[in-house]
Amino acid sequence: MSLFPIPSKPIGLASDHAGYPMKEYIISLFKEQGIPYTDFGTYGTQSVDYPDFGHRLGEAIDSGECDKGIAICGTGNGINMT
Structure with missing residues (x-):
């Protein structure tokens, strides 16, 4: 049983390599x-070009595929700027 209402659309998730463990959690x-x-x-935790994943998340929200998204970054700066 969820503590919150279940959203009708999926929540989008994206991270850089440093944020990967938190995203998996x-x-x-x-x-x-x-x-x-x-x-x-x-x-995975291998170094990546994090803007690629941030852009995918942003595009999914813009297109309506996802209503919301969570972007996770090791520093909290880079992927959020994307």
Whole structure:
């Protein structure tokens, strides 16, 4: 049972490589609560071009695929600027 209303559209998730472990933790909570999500990457802790994943998340929100999104970054700056 979820503590919050289940959204009708998935929540988008994106991270840089430093934020990957936190994104995976959030995914585990979403699965536990039955909250729909779409994972736009990154998919590991290897260094990546984080704007690629931030752009995917932003485009999904702009297009209406997702109503909301969570961007996770090791410093909290880079992916959020994207």
